[in-house]
Amino acid sequence: MxxxxxxxxxxxxxxMDEYSDLGDGEYDDIEDGTSVVGDMNGDDDIDDDDDDDFDIMSDDGMFVDQTIPVTQERKKSYEVDFKSLTIEGLEAAQHKEVEHISLMFVIPTSDAAVLLRHFQWNKERLIERYMDSPEEVKWEAGIADNPNCPKHIELENFTCDVCFMSGEDYGGKIETVSLPCGHRYCIDCYKHYAEQKVREEGESRRIQCMNEKCKLIVDELTMSIILTPATMERYRLLLDRTYVDDNNTLRWCPAPDCELAVECHVTPKQLHAIVPSVHCDKQHWFCFGCAEAAHQPVICAIVKRWLKKCQDDSETANWISANTKECPKCASTIEKSGGCNHMTCRKCKYEFCWICSGPWSEHGNSWYHCNRFDEKASSGARDTQxxxxxxxxxxxxxxxxxxxxxxxxxxxxxxxxxxxxxxxxxxxxxxxxxxxxxxxxxxxxxxxxxxxxxxxxxxxxxxxxxxxxxxxxxxxxxxxxxxxxxxxxxxxxxxxxxxxxxxxxxxxxxxxxxxxxxxxxxxxxxxxxxxxxxxxxxxx
Incomplete structure (x- = not known):
């Protein structure tokens, strides 16, 4: 300490004496809160190719290339590491994770994406479970291996089980869509079903096969076949949102109309000792732990208590307790509106002393010399108030x-x-x-x-x-x-x-x-x- x-x-x-003698030419360094060590861009005496390197002679007369470490500003004890991410950055991060799992398990990228979303992008837990029982994990996630089942084909002798339209109604052939489970429907019915899920229900991660008994997930490739470009764009945006919502190291910036996210590796267990104030690239500051406005130096749990105390009726109850009393006889709440301490309850007509809550009959006309303060009957009421x-x-x-x-x-x-x-x-x-x-x-x-x-x-x-x-x-x-x-x-x-x-x-x-x-x-x-x-x- x-x-x-x-x-x-x-x-x-x-x-501030140390700053008072500075010349005008030194103000910029103070205002920026940094100290200039040298030209790191090579604009003065240092060549561009030699910004970070220099040569020294070894004992045998040979020049040895050395690297000068670039000094970075030291992080303060109350600061945390974080990074702001755009939508493009989020999609690139998802693509990287999907490619990793796809190569590791030798499965299509569409299946890898379904697996990761099922495990809420927890790769360690996915890898552990998948190595033990791959088929069981695939079934739980909604994936089935059936490479012989074509997704999108036109058929002649086919009637949709939903709209009962057949190839004859379309002049010979009807467009159909199916998942590996083999439950095939016409593309119009599948389109209507998928668009309702995306547009009206806001679903993206767990859109299942149209067959109510089937638990297979409609993957992103199939959705690209079914949906219109506008709906597909909303579908991808919803997937990006689930990626952030499911990931403990990511959080959306809470500022209105801000589409940026922030990555920070402070866990919920650390919030008792860390106040993770972060900001997006638009300089919107907030707390990564609770998404409230940045509230250094106080931790999230105390902020939650304070905001609740300020918003609920606890202080109204405190005011009532401090400025009112209950009638000693019928317990009706009474507020003192005048200077006289001789109180008469409107409900039961009981007369008592406002100061000590004792019967007024024992005070007579000498209420201002109240000697009842030590009475046990009234001490509790006085202490409480x-x-x-x-x-x-x-x-x-x-x-x-x-x-x-x-x-x-x-x-x-x-x-x-x-x-x-x-x-x-x-x-x-x-x-x-x-x-x-x-x-x-x-x-x-x-x-x-x-x-x-x-x-x-x-x-x-x-x-x-x-x-x-x-x-x-x-x-x-x-x-x-x-x-x-x-x-x-x-x-x-x-x-x-x-x-x-x-x-x-x-x-x-x-x-x-x-x-x-x-x-x-x-x-x-x-x-x-x-x-x-x-x-x-x-x-x-």
Whole structure:
């Protein structure tokens, strides 16, 4: 675990001294969050053919070719490996898997595809089962070996068992389709059946033979014979969807109208210690574990509890418990609407004291000197109400801050429009180029990103048990929040032509510092998961 001095700062001014002396020519490296080691494209002093290689002389005088490893940015402790995939990429991945199984088992690719879909693309389980009993696995998957049964032929002496049309009705021959099972029907009936399955039922993976007693699967090759091009395109799209839905390492991007998928190898068993925030190539961020919006630093199970708590009636019940009482006699719910503590139940007319719930007859006119607080009969009611009030106040403390950062993030989206105008204004009033004023947009992006992180820290803080680790987490949370508010205030200030260089340095330094504070908070939280430091109070 990192020392507290490494994670918690009393302020951001001192920690930014290392950036304050930088010259103008060094800002781009800071804004991008990278350090330039050398020209990796060979545009300057390094030839294109020698980007990664150099020669040294061995002891025997011969030159030996050596390879320079390309240094990549190290992955942070809270980041996960993932890859965005297009529809074409998904189809290529399926084709690769099908070819592998087809060559291994020496079976047609159409049968290999049916097998893989039956086993939900789990190759290891398929190979294990197939090696033990290939015929049984084929039968379960809906495959039958009958190479002598033609799929698509025209016949003269044939009558369809569904529509009862024969070759004579078509002037001599009728088009027919059959699976290896031999259950043959006219192509029009098969077409109507398959299109209904695809168009109306959205089925693709388990479309079975038209014979209700047959369990054979209509393979992709047969479907290409039956379906129209438009329906075949929808059929392939449905197959792509089942490929992603069946694969534990794939998930569709939940953003509206986004057709990209993301591959990530974080398993459900790892979600108690990993928060897998990923994004597609369109920069739509989401959690791979639960498909909710990205919610670092809090794990999926706690997010699920929090969202349910915010959406259901639990807090309404808390409010009722904190602001109402039950009549001690008939248990009717009563809300105090005035300042007087002399209560009369409308239902049973029982008179009692609002403070201690004791009979009003024992109070007389001295209700404001109520001495009944220690009575056993009323202590339970007072304790219950006090606990409900504390619980409600605690929830509202965290929820209000959670909702405030969510609202601020939405308002920061409107900031982009004002930032673009500021960037134009800075260009006009200074000698900065369009590239050089991008520091404003980067600051706005960082601000929105940190707002969402802060939002979820309040969900995490609500469920954390109170201990030293919780205080460290809240210190990091406080430092990030203070830095975010400072950056937000800086971006809201009007442009002063005389102070543009100072404003640029201030915003750049703040952006770097805010990113640093976010990295510290998320890294420490991720390390806490791995070290099992966090304890949850899930009964709240």
């Amino acid at each position: 990192a020392d507290a001095d490494d994670l918690v700062y009393d302020g951001y001014e001192d920690s 006090a606990k409900s009030r504390v619980s409600l106040e605690r929830y509202l403390h965290y929820f209000n801050r959670f909702a405030n950062h969510e609202q601020s993030a939405r308002l920061d989206q409107d900031l982009y429009g004002r930032i673009e105008k500021k960037m134009d204004e800075v260009q006009v009033t200074s000698d900065l180029s369009w590239i050089e004023v991008q520091f404003l947009k980067k600051a706005a992006d960082t601000l929105t990103e940190c707002r969402m992180t802060l939002k979820w820290t309040y969900c995490m803080a609500y469920y954390l048990e109170r201990n030293n680790m919780t205080e460290l987490f809240e210190d990091n949370q406080c430092d990030l929040e203070r830095a975010v508010e400072e950056l937000s205030g800086q971006l809201e200030r009007p442009i002063d032509c005389d102070t543009i260089p100072a404003m640029r340095q201030k915003v750049t330094d703040l952006t770097v510092y805010v990113q640093k504070r976010r990295d510290i908070l998320l890294s420490d939280t991720a390390n806490g998961y791995q070290e099992d430091r966090w304890r949850w109070n899930v009964d709240t």
